[in-house]
Amino acid sequence: MSTHSFTEENYLKLIYALANRGTNEVSTNALAEVTATRAASVTDMLKRLADKELIHYRKYQGVRLTDEGERLALKIIRRHRLWEVFLVDKLGFGWDQVHEMAEELEHIRSDELVERLDTFLDNPQFDPHGDPIPTPAGHMPDAPSQKLADLLPSETACLLGVLDHSAAFLQHLDRSGLTLGCTVNVSEISAFDRSMRVTIPPGQTLFVSYDVARNLLVGPPKP
Amino acid sequence: MSTHSFTEENYLKLIYALANRGTNEVSTNALAEVTATRAASVTDMLKRLADKELIHYRKYQGVRLTDEGERLALKIIRRHRLWEVFLVDKLGFGWDQVHEMAEELEHIRSDELVERLDTFLDNPQFDPHGDPIPTPAGHMPDAPSQKLADLLPSETACLLGVLDHSAAFLQHLDRSGLTLGCTVNVSEISAFDRSMRVTIPPGQTLFVSYDVARNLLVGPPKP
DNA sequence: TCTTTTTTTTAGGCTAATCTAAAAATTTAT
DNA sequence: ATAAATTTTTAGATTAGCCTAAAAAAAAGA
Ligand SMILES: [Mn+2]
Ligand SMILES: [Mn+2]
Ligand SMILES: [Mn+2]
Ligand SMILES: [Mn+2]
Numbered sequence A, B: 001m002s003t004h005s006f007t008e009e010n011y012l013k014l015i016y017a018l019a020n021r022g023t024n025e026v027s028t029n030a031l032a033e034v035t036a037t038r039a040a041s042v043t044d045m046l047k048r049l050a051d052k053e054l055i056h057y058r059k060y061q062g063v064r065l066t067d068e069g070e071r072l073a074l075k076i077i078r079r080h081r082l083w084e085v086f087l088v089d090k091l092g093f094g095w096d097q098v099h100e101m102a103e104e105l106e107h108i109r110s111d112e113l114v115e116r117l118d119t120f121l122d123n124p125q126f127d128p129h130g131d132p133i134p135t136p137a138g139h140m141p142d143a144p145s146q147k148l149a150d151l152l153p154s155e156t157a158c159l160l161g162v163l164d165h166s167a168a169f170l171q172h173l174d175r176s177g178l179t180l181g182c183t184v185n186v187s188e189i190s191a192f193d194r195s196m197r198v199t200i201p202p203g204q205t206l207f208v209s210y211d212v213a214r215n216l217l218v219g220p221p222k223p
Numbered sequence C: 001t002c003t004t005t006t007t008t009t010t011a012g013g014c015t016a017a018t019c020t021a022a023a024a025a026t027t028t029a030t
Numbered sequence D: 001a002t003a004a005a006t007t008t009t010t011a012g013a014t015t016a017g018c019c020t021a022a023a024a025a026a027a028a029g030a
Helices: A006-019 A028-035 A039-051 A067-090 A099-105 A111-120 A167-176 B006-019 B028-035 B039-051 B067-090 B099-105 B111-120 B167-176
Strands: A055-057 A063-065 A156-162 A183-189 A196-200 A204-208 A216-219 B055-057 B063-065 B156-162 B183-189 B196-200 B204-208 B216-219
Touching: A006 A028, A006 A039, A006 A063, A006 A067, A028 A039, A039 A055, A063 A067, A067 A099, A067 A111, A156 A167, B006 B028, B006 B039, B006 B063, B006 B067, B028 B039, B039 B055, B063 B067, B067 B099, B067 B111, B156 B167
Parallel strands: none
Antiparallel strands: A055 A063, A156 A183, A156 A216, A183 A196, A196 A204, B055 B063, B156 B183, B156 B216, B183 B196, B196 B204
8 A cells, every 4th residue: 555754745745835836847956945955865755756656757857746646745735734723723723833733743644534633623624824725535726816915005805814834924913913814904005115004803004014915815805 | 852753752652561561671572572573673773762861771681761761651652642532532533443543643743732632632531441641740640450350240340441452352342332431230250251241321231251351441330 | 159057966875774694692491 | 501492682784865075967148
């Protein structure tokens, strides 16, 4: 029965993520960067993943997931995001604290565990950071793509997710009073530094820097 | 920061278990048996654990946990048993299904996770098999030691735990209608094969073989 | 085009955790 | 007490996953 190491599973997840942020072919150096290893180590691993037919690999040409590789990547991502929901909703962790734990929990090998967890959590569609949870069948739902920084003055939207997942950014949002699901109305945008003045319920006014606004994903306002 | 591999943690747990079922010195062969590896591999690992001062090891003389080794073993056992409670009480798994998953979950590295889990589960004192859960401070509570097979006719007791943790045994109990916490009254013991006739509420009569009775732990009946 | 720079791969090594086969120590039996 | 049987350790390999240094290929630039 094909079983995979933590390392292999992490590579697949990272190849998936890199392929969906930029060109579809993922480079050896890009992987060395995100795995915090050397390019030579990545080449080693790519050969092993290619042997297992989890990736398409041609020397010097970068790498692409096979159907089986993508299926596996989405399964790991599903587990990661469901465990994050558990940690935040059930155990009361902050959304800035859960990534490392989920990084380990995602490798627990039991499909039944994941499906029971999903039921226990009431089939959540998004993780605590607003990222969509892949379906058990291996389909990744669409994520919002509009950023707060894209809005014009007087427009209203709902905060749906973050692009920057760093604890520093998440804690900054906590201190600002910005939470996912909250309705924001843009009152003014500075022509100088693109910073925004926004209002959130109940009538509070906040200043949001461009650096923050371009890392916040938004969608249509709640009715 | 001292971190330990899954393998090391499993060895410590197994050394603890073996030391508390028999003589205090654990033999290389006994460990080879329970780890399903060869004696030579065990010797290798014992040297590594001794280097880290987690065990006392003298060639040919067997092995004993150091204070630090025991502290760590109890920490892993605590995690294992708390995760089992989670899987049974919250996710609805059967007590015969959870061991393998807990065997992986016990290695997730986060003290805060375990303590929050403990709180979420309402500080359980026993796991689904009736085994006591070590305290956060690293103390192993006493376990019941009397067996159902030790009782005499007309005696009444409360079922508290199992000695055999195999799925086959646990499923046999499920099919018999015997559950932990249930009150059993011994009505008759066969002089021939030591099998018992017992009654459980609400007035049901069961036949219990000696093989089952000597694997069931009991305590004083509930008032 | 033809260097120069950057990226990627190869070559060779290391460690943890396993193995088999053989040697050494201990225990049991005559 | 000595020989035989058992247990344990040593010796020498293997595999996954990593490393550095050097070679090779591809991309960029003059
Ligand atoms: Mn991971
Ligand atoms: Mn997330
Ligand atoms: Mn384990
Ligand atoms: Mn248990």
